[in-house]
Amino acid sequence: MAADSFRDYLRVLAADDALVTFDEPVSWDLEASAITMLANLSDSEVPLFESVGATDVDAALAGDPYRGPRSRPWDHLAQSFGLSAGLSGAAYYDAIIDRLRSPREPRLVEPECAPCKDVIHTGTDVDLLSFPWPYVHRSDGGRYSNLHTIVAPDPETEWGRWSSHRMMLHDDALASLLFLAGEQVPNRYYYEYEPRDEPMPVAAVVGAEPAVQCSTEMWIPTGRSEAAFAGGLKDRPVDLVPCETNDLSVPATAELVIEGHVLPNERLDEGPFGDYFGYMNGPRRSMPVFAVDAITHRAEPRVPFCVEGTGVGYGQNSSSTLQTAAAGPDATLGLRAAGFDVGAAVPWRFTSRTVWVIATERSYPGVLHELANFIFTTWGMLHIDFFVFVDATVDAHDPRAVLSAIALNADPDTDFHQFGVERMPKVPLNIYQTPDEKGSADVGTSKAKTAKAYIDATSDQSAADDADAESLRARAQQILVDAGVSPEPFDLLEQRERRGGEQL
Amino acid sequence: MIPFAQYLRGLDGDGDLLTLADDDLADVPPDVVAAEALRASGPAIRYDRADGVDLASGSFSGPDRMQRRDAQPWSRLALGLGLDPDGSFVSVLETITALGPAGETDGPTYDRQAASRTLEGVQALALPQGADDVWPALTLGVASIATADGTHWAPIHGSIVGEETLRVRTPAALAALVDGDETISIALGVPPAAITAAYLLAVTERLAVPIQACGVADDVPLVPTNGGLVPSATEVVIETIVADRQPDFQSDRREAWEHCLESTPLALSVERVIATDEPVVPFSPVGRPLADDLQLTGVTTAATLYHRVNNYWGISPVEWVLLPTEAELGICVVATDILYAGFEWQLANILFTFSSLFDTVIIVDEDVAPTDLGRVLGDIWVKAHPSRDWIFSEPSAPAARRPRYRQDGRTGSQLYVNAAWDPRWEDSYIAPRVSFETSFPPAVREAARTAWRTRHDGATDETDHGE
Numbered sequence: 001m002a003a004d005s006f007r008d009y010l011r012v013l014a015a016d017d018a019l020v021t022f023d024e025p026v027s028w029d030l031e032a033s034a035i036t037m038l039a040n041l042s043d044s045e046v047p048l049f050e051s052v053g054a055t056d057v058d059a060a061l062a063g064d065p066y067r068g069p070r071s072r073p074w075d076h077l078a079q080s081f082g083l084s085a086g087l088s089g090a091a092y093y094d095a096i097i098d099r100l101r102s103p104r105e106p107r108l109v110e111p112e113c114a115p116c117k118d119v120i121h122t123g124t125d126v127d128l129l130s131f132p133w134p135y136v137h138r139s140d141g142g143r144y145s146n147l148h149t150i151v152a153p154d155p156e157t158e159w160g161r162w163s164s165h166r167m168m169l170h171d172d173a174l175a176s177l178l179f180l181a182g183e184q185v186p187n188r189y190y191y192e193y194e195p196r197d198e199p200m201p202v203a204a205v206v207g208a209e210p211a212v213q214c215s216t217e218m219w220i221p222t223g224r225s226e227a228a229f230a231g232g233l234k235d236r237p238v239d240l241v242p243c244e245t246n247d248l249s250v251p252a253t254a255e256l257v258i259e260g261h262v263l264p265n266e267r268l269d270e271g272p273f274g275d276y277f278g279y280m281n282g283p284r285r286s287m288p289v290f291a292v293d294a295i296t297h298r299a300e301p302r303v304p305f306c307v308e309g310t311g312v313g314y315g316q317n318s319s320s321t322l323q324t325a326a327a328g329p330d331a332t333l334g335l336r337a338a339g340f341d342v343g344a345a346v347p348w349r350f351t352s353r354t355v356w357v358i359a360t361e362r363s364y365p366g367v368l369h370e371l372a373n374f375i376f377t378t379w380g381m382l383h384i385d386f387f388v389f390v391d392a393t394v395d396a397h398d399p400r401a402v403l404s405a406i407a408l409n410a411d412p413d414t415d416f417h418q419f420g421v422e423r424m425p426k427v428p429l430n431i432y433q434t435p436d437e438k439g440s441a442d443v444g445t446s447k448a449k450t451a452k453a454y455i456d457a458t459s460d461q462s463a464a465d466d467a468d469a470e471s472l473r474a475r476a477q478q479i480l481v482d483a484g485v486s487p488e489p490f491d492l493l494e495q496r497e498r499r500g501g502e503q504l
Numbered sequence: 505m506i507p508f509a510q511y512l513r514g515l516d517g518d519g520d521l522l523t524l525a526d527d528d529l530a531d532v533p534p535d536v537v538a539a540e541a542l543r544a545s546g547p548a549i550r551y552d553r554a555d556g557v558d559l560a561s562g563s564f565s566g567p568d569r570m571q572r573r574d575a576q577p578w579s580r581l582a583l584g585l586g587l588d589p590d591g592s593f594v595s596v597l598e599t600i601t602a603l604g605p606a607g608e609t610d611g612p613t614y615d616r617q618a619a620s621r622t623l624e625g626v627q628a629l630a631l632p633q634g635a636d637d638v639w640p641a642l643t644l645g646v647a648s649i650a651t652a653d654g655t656h657w658a659p660i661h662g663s664i665v666g667e668e669t670l671r672v673r674t675p676a677a678l679a680a681l682v683d684g685d686e687t688i689s690i691a692l693g694v695p696p697a698a699i700t701a702a703y704l705l706a707v708t709e710r711l712a713v714p715i716q717a718c719g720v721a722d723d724v725p726l727v728p729t730n731g732g733l734v735p736s737a738t739e740v741v742i743e744t745i746v747a748d749r750q751p752d753f754q755s756d757r758r759e760a761w762e763h764c765l766e767s768t769p770l771a772l773s774v775e776r777v778i779a780t781d782e783p784v785v786p787f788s789p790v791g792r793p794l795a796d797d798l799q800l801t802g803v804t805t806a807a808t809l810y811h812r813v814n815n816y817w818g819i820s821p822v823e824w825v826l827l828p829t830e831a832e833l834g835i836c837v838v839a840t841d842i843l844y845a846g847f848e849w850q851l852a853n854i855l856f857t858f859s860s861l862f863d864t865v866i867i868v869d870e871d872v873a874p875t876d877l878g879r880v881l882g883d884i885w886v887k888a889h890p891s892r893d894w895i896f897s898e899p900s901a902p903a904a905r906r907p908r909y910r911q912d913g914r915t916g917s918q919l920y921v922n923a924a925w926d927p928r929w930e931d932s933y934i935a936p937r938v939s940f941e942t943s944f945p946p947a948v949r950e951a952a953r954t955a956w957r958t959r960h961d962g963a964t965d966e967t968d969h970g971e
Contacts, residue, residue: 020959034944034952041940043572044960070571137943139936274943277886279935309938312886314572314878349570350881385890399570399881400793400830407834411909412863412896413916419894431935432889451890459908472635475532476540483522489544 002234003080005115005253006207006302010062012080013046018069020045025053028061028132028143033307036063040310040317043070048302056130057297059256062304066147066213066318066325071488073316074325080210081234088491089397093344096233096329103224104231106159106238106249114241114252115298122244122294127172131256134305137274141284142168144273147304147318149205149216150177151248152185159240160248161185162216162226167204167290168270176268176287177202180427180444182382184222189262189288190443199261201246202290207255207302212238214326219334229330245293255301259294276319276353278312281429285440312351323352331356338378340371346396348388355386359396362458372417372454382427382445387454395491405457415456426450505724507618507737508693509784511584512560515548518589520580522547526554534559535634535641539792545573548580550784556630557692557740558784564644564696564796565788568830569877576875577794577829578803584696593874594824600807603701605710607719615725615736623777626664626742632787634757639663639671643759643788644796646691646702647674648732651681654714655732657702659761659797660690661790668774670744671753675761676768677711685746688772689731693739693785698724704804707764730775739783744772757790760801760833763861763905794829802827805859809836812858813851819843822851824874827861834906837866837880842927849895852920856901863904865920883923893922 003009013019020039026032026049039047049061068076074092079085083095111117121127133143146166154161163185167175179186185202193200205212215230231237239252245259266289272282304318311320324347331345335358343359362368368389375387390396390405410416425445428438439447474492481487506514515521522541529537534551538561541549545567551559564584566577579589582596601607623629631640640663647660662672672690682688691698701720705711715721715733727736730743748771758767788796806825814820823839836855842848852865868880888894897918903910910916925934936942940949 022955022959024955026955030944030948031951031955034940034948035955037940037943038952038956042960137938138945138948139943274938277935278882278938279886280938280942281935309943312879312882313876348881348885350878351885355885386885400568403828403831403835403881404793407831407862407864408906408908411907411916412919413899413910415909416894416896416919419896420891422891430886432887432893434929434933453890453894461908469635472532472536473540475530476537477544479524479528479530479532479537480522480541480544480546483524483528485522485541485544485546489546490540 002082003210004234005209006255006304009080009210010048010065010302013065013076016076016079016085018045018076019048021048021050023050025051026061027054028052028134030135030138032061032063033134033136033305036307037310040064040067040307040315043316052132055132056127058300059132060300060302061132061134062302064306064318065304066210066321067316068321068325070314070316073321077210077214077321077325089346090344090395092325093329093332097333099232099235100229100330100333102232103228104235104237106227106231106240108249109239109241109252111241114239116241116250116252116254116257117296118298120244120294120296126292126295128169128175128258128292128295129172131301131303133169133303136305136307137280137309139280140273141269141271142170144168145204145206145305146308147213147306149208149212149251150185151203151205151250152188153201153248154188156223157225159225159227162212164216166273170268173292174268175290175292176270177262177290178270178444179288180382182425182445186444193262194264197264199263201248201261203243203246203248203250203260204258204290205250205254206258207304208251209234209238209253212251214322217322217326218330219327221334243294244296256295256297256303258292259296260290260292263289263291274309275429276308276311277351277429277431278309279431281431283435285428287444320352323347324349335371335375338374340374341392343392344396349399353383355388356384357388357390357396357402359390359392359394361392368454368456368458369417376424376452382425385450385452389454389456389458391458402457405459406455409459410455410457416453417456418451418453421451422449424449424452505695505697505737506584506586507695508739508786509780511696512548512550512563512784514583515563515580518583520547520575521550523550523552525552533635534561534632534787535789535792538562538787539789539795542789542792542794553630556628557779558782559632560784560786561789562796563786564699565794565799565829568794569828569875570830572878577799581696581700581799581803585700594810596803597807597810597824600700600704600804601811603697603720603723604704604708604718605713606811607722609717609719609722612716612721612726612733614727617727618737618780619739619741619778619783621779621781623779625667626670626774626777627667628777629740631664634789637663637757639665641757641787642670642672642690642692643790644692644699644786646694646699646734647678648689648691648729648734649678649682649686650732651714653712654716656681656711657698657715658706658711659702659759661757661759663755669747670742670772670774671751671755672770672772673758673762673767674770675706675711676766677709679749679768679770681712682746687730687775688744688746689729689734690742690744691734691738691740692742693783694735695724695737698735700800700804703761703800704807706761707801707805708808709765739785740777740779742774743776744774747771747773759788759790759797760795761797763833764801764805798829798833802829802833805833805861809855809858813854816854821847823870826874828877830877832906834862834904835864835866836862837868839868839870839872839874840924841870842924845926845928848920848922848924856918860902860904861906863901863907863916863918867920867922867924869924880923884921887925888921888923895920895922
């Protein structure tokens with residue numbers, strides 16, 4: 001069952017017995033987050049809180065809805081795109097890359113056909129705090145929306161630029177946005193709109209359909225549109241609808257849309273926040289102000305949120321899953337499009353926004369240096385500090401195989417590059433810099449630079465042709481499954497049976 | 505002491521043993537099946553065979569820690585050592601150490617030999633031939649020889665190349681203890697404590713210490729053979745005479761202990777084979793990820809390092825030491841109290857001194873659990889500053905023995921990653937971890953637990969980050 005809306009996606013989860021509904025009242029004030037953390041920690045169903053008290057709007061909260069099973073984090077999203085459940089990482093990436101190779105331009109629909117316009121509030125009727133924004137961790141600086149799509153203008157694309165920046169609520173019409181210079185939308189604010197003393201129109205789209213949420217996590221080249229790649233992902237156009245108060249267009253099936261402007265030369269407090277590193281980061285800093293002009297929403301909107309900090313180590317949450325399931329295939333395709341012979345670019349499962357694994361051929365001397373520098377200079381490298389290169393024959397989705405490659409192949413003498421060279425920018429969300437090094441973060445980067453390093457864990461030996469060995473392995477796996485061992489961990493069976501990934 | 509067959513019954517009772525019959529295997533070699541079971545973090549396997557001895561794989565290994573699991577890689581071995589499989593890792597390390605020369609012993613005890621049936625020859629065992637083998641293979645054996653000092657044990661593996669001939673590899677130091685055509689007994693299917701002791705003596709290069717002076721003698725009843733003493737409960741004993749000390753032996757197979765010390769080939773002539781009535785012997789898919797010999801080498805090395813570093817400075821700052829089989833023993837992880845600035849440098853370098861297996865050490869804070877490799881594999885990238893906490897030595901260190909690079913003996917750098925908090929940092933610099941305990945006040949935690957239990961009849965899992 002493919003999903004054209006967030007509600008459709010929740011139905012996909014329910015059909016897969018991956019959703020648990022709480023009908024009794026649950027508070028947005030830490031309680032929903034605490035229950036969600038328990039679900040995340042135990043790799044259980046996604047919780048949907050139908051009755052959230054003390055809010056004016058009858059809204060539900062969905063706790064980390066994009067978190068996938070630890071064994072296959074992409075599994076729920078795959079089904080929402082009409083792909084099979086149970087795909088291996090490689091098969092899922094192949095299927096998604098095929099979809100991304102065929103972007104589909106969005107379709108503009110009339111407002112009366114857009115569910116996100118069921119209820120419209122503008123002007124003084126706007127009340128941001130009438131929705132159940134969760135207070136996620138008790139040391140956070142405030143209540144947050146942190147699983148949404150920020151739509152901003154882009155002169156090079158008709159549909160604007162989509163990206164993800166968490167939002168801390170301040171009052172009924174003001175919020176602060178975590179804008180980190182180096183990322184496309186913040187760059188446009190800091191270096192174009194603000195110098196012109198011009199407000200930047202934006203819309204925060206909450207509860208968009210999964211294809212939109214996934215393309216929001218992707219690093220789309222300038223001149224290309226996330227909206228078209230979202231259409232590619234779901235293999236049909238995404239419906240967009242014009243905003244009420246600005247020229248932007250937003251996904252029509254979204255649960256909630258907050259329209260407004262990022263004000264120039266205005267700042268509000270942001271943070272601290274329990275972040276994706278698995279630690280509370282701080283100190284509180286000043287970030288640009290989002291002034292709300294309108295709020296439109298569906299009847300009884302479902303508001304998704306992420307319990308950040310639980311997607312590290314063995315844990316998964318929405319942000320770690322979206323890195324693996326969306327950013328990874330997109331990056332793989334991007335590197336191939338740039339001419340690199342890359343098998344897969346996969347976020348490291350234990351800290352997905354800090355280190356990535358790239359399986360690649362070493363097709364000519366110096367290719368890893370060139371590949372690393374290409375990535376360091378063209379991607380949004382504020383978050384990622386490390387790349388690990390492994391042979392194309394190594395399954396980059398298999399952390400054990402990657403760890404073995406590092407241990408056996410990466411010579412501390414020659415294969416660890418750019419460690420100790422502090423020349424590159426870093427987000428102040430990190431925990432290894434001191435507060436002094438982070439500084440005031442005027443444009444969202446630390447005062448001190450850091451190193452961006454890569455490890456060559458490729459082998460010096462050529463890979464043997466192991467077709468016979470693989471055939472034997474597959475037969476052994478079948479023997480074990482026939483004897484009662486769960487088929488879940490076996491790679492060769494599913495690749496053999498589900499090659500291509502399209503749902504039958 | 506738990507005999508090997510009883511140990512397998514214990515695994516079976518815990519639902520951690522899968523039994524396959526000949527018909528199940530078709531023509532797939534057991535080592536391939538064993539390797540796939542390990543790769544999938546599956547159960548140990550017993551191979552019930554119509555001809556020859558029964559086999560067992562995965563009996564000394566376990567699941568990987570790439571995901572959170574109820575069992576640990578050492579849980580089976582803990583059961584075999586008479587410990588609680590869910591007990592602490594440190595208790596496993598300490599128990600292993602006590603099996604060696606550091607353990608206390610009142611001298612050996614003796615018992616009736618369980619292997620009372622004489623077989624026609626070694627071929628009667630019908631040991632399996634691996635996918636890459638020319639000859640039937642023998643792995644996870646314990647060699648026993650007698651000298652004037654007593655009995656000496658060491659790991660041994662090899663091939664059965666004829667009716668009466670074995671070609672084996674065993675530590676050169678063991679072979680050097682005898683210089684003629686003395687008898688070597690090969691014990692297969694020994695109690696877990698006995699094979700663990702043999703590995704411990706090998707990785708510590710203490711093969712000259714007779715087992716009568718080791719803690720294992722207190723734990724495992726013994727029986728004399730024409731070689732040396734072997735555990736009385738041994739499933740199969742192959743008594744051999746050294747036929748050739750420099751055989752033309754081309755096998756590439758190496759058990760993991762051979763990364764720790766020099767091994768030597770021997771050609772052995774089989775004199776007698778005795779077995780229990782229904783013998784079952786372990787084997788390891790040597791060279792494959794998570795193989796039994798790899799796990800035994802890793803855990804005995806970890807026990808050794810844990811014991812040595814905690815007896816070095818007069819205090820015991822180290823919580824645990826781990827050589828993850830997932831990293832093929834090429835990385836050592838240590839959890840410690842950072843006593844003072846620079847202590848991490850001392851600790852890393854003493855570990856490099858005490859073991860030549862690895863040249864990468866990862867240091868984590870003392871509160872990291874040994875069962876939480878997931879946190880280690882996150883913290884090394886998140887907490888360790890890529891400029892300051894990845895510390896490379898000058899390139900004059902000897903090459904480590906486990907990695908594939910610099911096998912020509914060239915010197916190079918060693919690396920330690922300091923993923924522990926800097927003791928010089930002010931408390932306010934140190935970011936608190938996001939956990940259930942730290943993120944919510946008690947009343948909210950209790951309300952959440954209650955709400956969650958109403959949906960999930962079982963207990964909640966509140967371990968930090970899913971550990």
